[in-house]
Structure formats: C-alpha cells, structure tokens
Amino acid sequence: MTQPADRPDRDHPVEEPMTTPTPDADDRSVNDLTPASATTPANTPADTTNPTGVNTGMNGDVTTPANTTETTHGAAAGSNVVPLRPHTEIVPDAAIDGEIVDDPAEPRRPVPVDLPEDKPSWWEQISEATARPLVASWLRSGAEIRSRVVFLLRYAAHVTTFHGLRLLPVYVPVAVFRSFGAVLRGLRRVRDWVFDAESKPVRMTARDRQEFSQYMTLREARNDAVRKRSLPVLLAVLALAAVVVLAVTYLPPLWNWTLLVATLVVLGWRGAPSDRPVVSRAVNAERAPKLTSDTIITALGALGIGELNKALAKRPDAVGFPNPISRDGDGWRADIDLPPGVTAGDVIAKREELSSGLRRQLGCVWPEGDMSVHEGRLVLWVGDKDMARSKQPVWPLGKPGAVVDLFRPQPFGTDQRGRWVPVTLMFASVVIGAMPRMGKTVTLRELMLMAALDPRAVLYNYDLKGTGDLAPLAPVSHAYGVGDDPEDLERMVVEMRELREELRRRTKVIRSLPESVCPDNKVTPALAARQDLRLGPIVVAVDECQVWFEHAEYGRELEEICTDLVKRGPALGITLIAATQRPDAKSLPTGISANAILRFCLKVQGQTENDMVLGTSQYKSGVRATMFARSDRGIGYLAGEGDDAKIVRSVYKDGPEAKKIVSGARLLREQAGTITGHAAGESVDIDAERLDPLSDTLAVFQRGENKLWSDTIVTRLAELRPRSYEGWSPANLATALKPHGVKPRQVWDTDPTTGKGSNRNGYTRDALTTAKNNRE
Numbered sequence: 005m006t007q008p009a010d011r012p013d014r015d016h017p018v019e020e021p022m023t024t025p026t027p028d029a030d031d032r033s034v035n036d037l038t039p040a041s042a043t044t045p046a047n048t049p050a051d052t053t054n055p056t057g058v059n060t061g062m063n064g065d066v067t068t069p070a071n072t073t074e075t076t077h078g079a080a081a082g083s084n085v086v087p088l089r090p091h092t093e094i095v096p097d098a099a100i101d102g103e104i105v106d107d108p109a110e111p112r113r114p115v116p117v118d119l120p121e122d123k124p125s126w127w128e129q130i131s132e133a134t135a136r137p138l139v140a141s142w143l144r145s146g147a148e149i150r151s152r153v154v155f156l157l158r159y160a161a162h163v164t165t166f167h168g169l170r171l172l173p174v175y176v177p178v179a180v181f182r183s184f185g186a187v188l189r190g191l192r193r194v195r196d197w198v199f200d201a202e203s204k205p206v207r208m209t210a211r212d213r214q215e216f217s218q219y220m221t222l223r224e225a226r227n228d229a230v231r232k233r234s235l236p237v238l239l240a241v242l243a244l245a246a247v248v249v250l251a252v253t254y255l256p257p258l259w260n261w262t263l264l265v266a267t268l269v270v271l272g273w274r275g276a277p278s279d280r281p282v283v284s285r286a287v288n289a290e291r292a293p294k295l296t297s298d299t300i301i302t303a304l305g306a307l308g309i310g311e312l313n314k315a316l317a318k319r320p321d322a323v324g325f326p327n328p329i330s331r332d333g334d335g336w337r338a339d340i341d342l343p344p345g346v347t348a349g350d351v352i353a354k355r356e357e358l359s360s361g362l363r364r365q366l367g368c369v370w371p372e373g374d375m376s377v378h379e380g381r382l383v384l385w386v387g388d389k390d391m392a393r394s395k396q397p398v399w400p401l402g403k404p405g406a407v408v409d410l411f412r413p414q415p416f417g418t419d420q421r422g423r424w425v426p427v428t429l430m431f432a433s434v435v436i437g438a439m440p441r442m443g444k445t446v447t448l449r450e451l452m453l454m455a456a457l458d459p460r461a462v463l464y465n466y467d468l469k470g471t472g473d474l475a476p477l478a479p480v481s482h483a484y485g486v487g488d489d490p491e492d493l494e495r496m497v498v499e500m501r502e503l504r505e506e507l508r509r510r511t512k513v514i515r516s517l518p519e520s521v522c523p524d525n526k527v528t529p530a531l532a533a534r535q536d537l538r539l540g541p542i543v544v545a546v547d548e549c550q551v552w553f554e555h556a557e558y559g560r561e562l563e564e565i566c567t568d569l570v571k572r573g574p575a576l577g578i579t580l581i582a583a584t585q586r587p588d589a590k591s592l593p594t595g596i597s598a599n600a601i602l603r604f605c606l607k608v609q610g611q612t613e614n615d616m617v618l619g620t621s622q623y624k625s626g627v628r629a630t631m632f633a634r635s636d637r638g639i640g641y642l643a644g645e646g647d648d649a650k651i652v653r654s655v656y657k658d659g660p661e662a663k664k665i666v667s668g669a670r671l672l673r674e675q676a677g678t679i680t681g682h683a684a685g686e687s688v689d690i691d692a693e694r695l696d697p698l699s700d701t702l703a704v705f706q707r708g709e710n711k712l713w714s715d716t717i718v719t720r721l722a723e724l725r726p727r728s729y730e731g732w733s734p735a736n737l738a739t740a741l742k743p744h745g746v747k748p749r750q751v752w753d754t755d756p757t758t759g760k761g762s763n764r765n766g767y768t769r770d771a772l773t774t775a776k777n778n779r780e
C-alpha cells in the first residue's frame with residue numbers, strides 16, 4: 005500500500021486571511037478545531053491566566069494575529085479548545101472594557117504555536133531502531149533446518165517414485181502417441197514459415213482492393229522470403245535424411261528403435277499442448293494468496309468498528325504498517341498500527357469477521373496485540389493452512405527411547421508457525437481452563453506423559469471426570485484415582501494429606517541444608533538426584549478439579565492443601581496441575597488460580613473465565629481465549645513460559661499412543677527402581693485414616709463397666725483392631741482422645757490377674773459418652 009504524501013502539514017502555520025475579520029470569524033479563523041461556540045465574547049474580562057498573551061506551546065495549527073491590543077480571547081479553563089492567543093504587549097492589571105476593533109492598516113502576521121519539529125539526530129534514530137535479524141530465524145534453529153532438509157528429501161523421494169512408477173507404463177506410450185500430432189503441428193508451422201503465410205492476408209487485401217502495384221511489391225517480397233527460407237529447410241531435411249541413413253546403416257536395430265522411440269517421446273513431450281501435459285503433477289499444491297495491505301484495510305473496514313471506519317473515511321492511510329508485510333513461517337505477518345482510539349482488542353474480538361474480510365479460513369487468522377509498543381499495535385499472522393487441521397510435527401517425546409528432565413524446558417505444543425513451544429514443569433504450578441470438549445484432558449495427559457518420562461518423578465493422577473482418560477498413566481502413577489464415589493474421594497483425601505506431610509518434610513529438609521548446598525532454598529537438580537534427601541519431582545494432576553473444591557465434606561480441606569501445594573510446592577519440587585471446565589472462583593479457588601505460574605487457556609466464553617485462567621487484565625491486554633473457535637480444539641493461550649502469552653496447539657496422543665509412551669516410561673522406572681504406590685500394587689490404608697479412637701474406646705467398655713484403666717483400654721483396642729492399635733501405649737490413647745476434650749484421670753479398678761484394686765490413670769464411661777455426644 006502506498007501512504008499518500010499529502011497529509012495535512014501540522015508543522016507549518018496556517019496563514020490568516022488578510023481581510024479584517026469579524027470578532028466571530030476572527031475566533032474561528034485560527035483553526036477548525038476551535039468551534040465558534042467555544043470562543044469567548046469579545047468583551048469578556050482579560051485573560052488573567054496568561055497576561056503576557058504569549059503562546060503557551062499548545063498543540064494545534066493555531067496562528068494568532070499579531071500586534072493587536074486584544075486581550076480577551078481565550079477558552080474556558082479545562083476546555084480542550086485551542087484558544088486564540090493575541091500576540092500583544094503586556095497589559096496593565098486593570099481589565100479594559102470596550103469593543104475590539106481590528107486595525108485594517110496593520111498587516112496580520114501569522115505566529116506559529118506549535119514548536120518546530122524536534123528532529124531526532126541520526127544517532128538517536130539508529131540507537132532506538134530495532135535490529136532486524138542478520139540470519140533468517142529458521143536458519144538459526146537446528147530443528148527447523150533439520151525439518152526443512154527432511155522435508156526436501158522426502159519431497160524429492162516422493163516425486164522420483166511418483167514419476168518413476170509412471171514413466172514406462174504411462175508417460176512413454178502417451179508421449180509416443182502424442183508425438184504424431186506434435187510432428188504434424190511442427191511441419192505445418194515450418195510450411196507456414198517457408199511460404200510466408202503470415203503475409204498472405206495483406207497480399208489478398210491488396211489484390212481484392214485492386215491495388216496492383218502494392219500487390220506486386222508484396223508478392224515479390226514474399227517470393228524473396230520463400231527463396232531465402234527454403235534453403236535452410238532443404239539442408240535440414242537433407243541432414244536429417246543423412247542421419248537416418250547413417251543410423252540405419254551403422255547402428256544395430258535395437259539402437260535404432262531406441263533412438264526412434266526417444267525422439268518421438270521428446271517430440272510428444274515437448275509438443276504437448278500446455279493444458280494437457282504428458283507428465284502429471286506429483287503433488288497438489290495450493291498456494292495461499294499473498295497478504296497485502298489493501299486486503300487488510302478492506303477487512304478491517306468491514307469489522308463494523310465505528311472509530312476505525314470514521315478514521316478510514318477521513319484518511320485512507322489511517323491504518324499504518326510500520327514494517328513491511330513479510331513471510332513468517334508458513335504464513336504472512338503484518339504489523340499494524342490501528343487508528344487512534346482503536347485497540348488491538350477491538351479487532352481480536354472480531355476474529356471471525358476479520359477472517360471473512362480476509363477471505364481466509366478462521367483457523368488461519370491469528371490477530372494478537374503487542375502491548376510492548378502500544379494498545380493500538382496489532383500483529384496479524386495469517387497462516388497458509390488452518391492451524392487446527394495442519395499437520396503437527398512429530399512430538400519428540402512420543403518417540404521411543406525419549407527421556408525427560410523436568411528441570412529443563414520440554415516441547416509442549418506448536419505455535420501457528422509450527423515451531424515447538426516449550427514448558428518447564430519444575431518450579432511451576434499449572435492451571436488449564438476451557439469450555440467442555442476443547443482439549444483440557446488431552447493437554448493434562450500430555451503434561452503427565454512428559455512427567456512420566458522423567459523416571460525420578462512421582463506421579464499423582466486424579467481423573468475426577470471418571471471416564472478413564474488418565475488410565476494409560478496408571479502403570480507409572482504413585483497415586484491414581486478415578487471418579488467421585490465417596491470411597492474414592494476418601495482415598496484421594498488421604499493421599500493428599502500424605503502429600504501435605506511430604507511438603508512439610510521437604511521444607512524442613514531444605515531448611516536444614518547448608519547454604520553452600522542449597523543457596524536458593526529450593527530444590528535443584530543436584531538435590532533431586534540425592535537419594536538420601538528424597539527431593540525428586542512430584543507432579544499432581546487433577547482433571548475437573550471443581551469436583552474436589554465443591555465437595556461438601558472435603559472441599560475446604562482439599563482447597564487448603566492444593567493452595568499450599570500451589571504456593572509452596574514449586575520451590576520444593578512439587579507441581580500441581582489443575583484442569584477445569586468451569587473456571588470460576590468456586591471451581592478454581594482464587595488462591596490457586598492467582599498463584600499458578602503456567603496457565604493454558606483453551607476456548608472460554610467470556611472475559612471473567614479468560615482472566616481467571618490467564619491472569620488479571622489479560623483480556624484487556626488483548627490476550628483473549630474467547631476468540632478461539634469451537635473447531636480450535638487443543639489450541640489455547642499459554643501464559644507463564646516466557647514474557648508474552650503465546651498461541652499454542654497441544655499434542656494430541658490418544659489412549660493407545662499414550663499407553664505406548666507409558667510402557668517406555670515404566671521401563672525407565674523399573675530400571676531406576678522408582679515404581680511405587682499404586683504402580684507397585686500398594687494400597688492406601690484408609691482404615692487407619694478412618695480410625696475413631698473415641699468410639700473405639702467406648703466400644704471396649706463391657707456391660708457394667710463404668711471406668712477402665714488406660715492399660716486395660718489399649719490392650720482391648722489392640723484386640724479390636726490389631727492393624728490400627730497394635731503397640732499403642734496409654735500415652736498414645738491420651739493424645740488421641742485429647743482433641744475430644746477427654747483427659748485421663750485416676751480411676752479405681754481391680755487387676756484381673758492379681759485381684760488387687762488400685763487407683764491408676766484411666767477413663768470413665770460417662771466422660772467418654774459426653775464427649776461423643778458433644779462431637780455429634
């Protein structure tokens with residue numbers, strides 16, 4: 005697009021007409037920004053805010069008449085109207101009443117109010133410029149070079165095989181067949197040339213008009229041309245005949261046939277009509293049309309954004325292009341400066357309309373804001389192919405033998421250009437949010453597959469949707485839960501309590517380490533590798549986490565534990581990944597959403613959900629997961645890895661593929677000896693958790709017994725539940741009953757073996773019953 009050069013010149017004053025203006029006209033003559041109604045009447049008191057009448061450096065193309073005695077022109081305070089400032093002498097304090105009269109004899113000299121343009125020096129210009137990359141970005145990435153070379157080799161192999169398969173059965177017979185027509189067409193062309201067929205219509209016209217002398221001249225010229233052209237043709241025919249005679253005489257028949265067929269093939273191939281070539285295309289390439297500034301402006305103008313349309317109507321160059329539109333990966337990138345008052349967010353909110361305006365599929369059109377420049381900077385990337393449907397490169401971690409170090413960035417998904425975007429799971433907690441069926445579980449499972457490939461990582465997988473999406477991970481899970489049945493939830497709570505204990509243990513371990521070993525007070529790869537410290541990564545995945553947090557009985561406790569894990573876990577090597585289809589304060593408590601480091605937001609309905617997952621003000625900044633279409637499954641904004649949120653498509657591994665990766669991960673863990681918990685066939689002792697010492701103590705009182713020594717009670721408890729109470733002492737019993745407000749006291753009882761009565765520590769039935777009633 006060309007930017008018109010004739011923009012209004014703001015740097016030069018507008019000349020005042022030399023005629024004597026009326027006071028009203030005088031006010032308005034300065035500039036069309038000053039409405040007549042905004043000017044003050046001529047006989048208002050003097051402008052005391054600027055008694056010197058000197059121009060105050062306001063912007064606008066304002067000029068003032070010189071040498072007038074006028075002191076009263078000015079705008080009301082606070083008005084954005086540019087006031088007329090007469091160029092005048094200092095006025096005495098007293099206000100002057102009277103009619104203002106322009107002196108026609110006095111020439112009016114325009115006085116500029118704008119400061120002259122402050123042109124930056126050459127040095128300032130280049131020091132602020134952004135350096136363009138010396139080498140194309142794809143040449144700086146080993147992976148991209150590799151992928152291009154691989155693509156070229158594959159392309160060459162495909163084309164060779166494709167044509168090789170068709171050469172003898174299709175191309176040769178077709179070319180031979182077509183060669184006869186080609187020879188005939190060639191002979192016809194030679195004949196027309198030799199006999200100058202081109203000039204025939206002219207000669208015939210001269211003859212028909214009976215312009216005999218002209219006709220004779222033309223005929224003579226034609227005969228001359230025929231004589232000159234016949235000779236080379238005759239020589240060529242003789243040469244050809246000689247070659248044929250020589251070939252037939254001296255070459256074996258096989259060679260002659262081969263030469264004949266080859267000649268016919270070449271003639272048929274070269275002489276084929278352009279719309280019916282002998283060789284068909286090995287690939288069907290449909291090149292996406294070029295993105296031009298005109299297309300973009302037309303599309304922007306069709307969005308129905310009032311301010312944008314107004315600006316475009318006034319000035320066709322209202323939309324600026326600070327950089328040339330260029331190829332960027334498999335698409336086009338345009339940096340756009342929207343007109344003042346229009347934000348990138350306004351355009352992003354209308355992605356569908358934009359894609360219609362650009363005449364591209366929705367999945368190809370990716371508008372983003374660039375807040376680092378200004379609110380009106382739009383970066384539009386238009387891909388050649390629909391992002392959701394284009395082929396994703398093979399996930400490096402899906403290949404056999406892949407091993408992961410969770411402390412390092414790992415490939416998570418691809419951006420619009422098909423480049424891998426990494427995530428680092430260590431020192432992060434993650435939230436994933438989206439509408440139903442947009443790809444949360446697939447993304448969560450991908451992250452857990454990544455974690456599974458680090459043999460040190462202890463995995464907790466909870467599938468609260470209950471459909472078994474995380475079942476492929478069970479063979480490598482320390483804890484695995486599916487569904488929301490009460491007993492399943494109870495077990496999950498027990499495991500999460502254990503995890504909280506583990507968190508506390510880790511804090512103590514980290515605290516106890518010397519500064520030389522643990523300078524940052526956080527788990528490092530070296531510390532994670534030390535078996536004695538047991539600080540390896542722990543990754544907890546909770547799909548549909550709202551089931552936990554909204555649970556009537558455990559919701560509060562689970563929220564507390566998870567908030568603790570999100571806040572303190574990252575430094576201690578514990579990563580919590582929570583996914584929900586209802587990102588609101590109840591489903592994803594603010595303590596968790598506000599402290600998450602990595603955030604992946606697939607399509608959501610509104611601003612609240614968007615900011616809940618991606619962080620406060622992201623919607624306002626133009627990071628809007630609302631713009632994704634229903635068909636953009638697996639595509640979301642990834643925030644927290646790097647400075648800006650990026651559009652990323654996660655990796656879709658279905659159940660069987662996930663199982664294959666997990667079997668490799670299990671092998672790694674078997675070699676490292678890190679198969680524990682659920683994966684090792686261990687079960688959680690829920691009975692121990694369910695322990696109710698108060699009820700059990702009451703239960704061991706036999707009929708007629710109103711008080712018992714503590715020794716007797718612990719002996720009986722061990723008989724009642726050996727797994728739980730074996731080895732309990734009276735002190736354990738006292739600790740267990742203390743929270744219920746029951747304390748041991750001296751009670752009289754008789755030793756059954758000696759028959760002797762004595763006072764010892766014990767409990768009365770009444771005290772225990774009262775405590776139980778109170779509790780209930």
Ligand SMILES: Nc1ncnc2c1ncn2[C@@H]1O[C@H](COP(=O)(O)OP(=O)(O)OP(=O)(O)O)[C@@H](O)[C@H]1O
Binds near residue numbers: 440442469638653
């Ligand atoms: N990265 C991806 N690439 C391609 N397709 C994907 C991707 N992620 C998800 N999908 C498609 O989206 C479907 C739904 O994915 P998923 O089950 O993860 O959605 P969900 O948001 O968890 O749904 P729900 O709300 O029901 O839990 C998948 O079956 C798959 O077909």
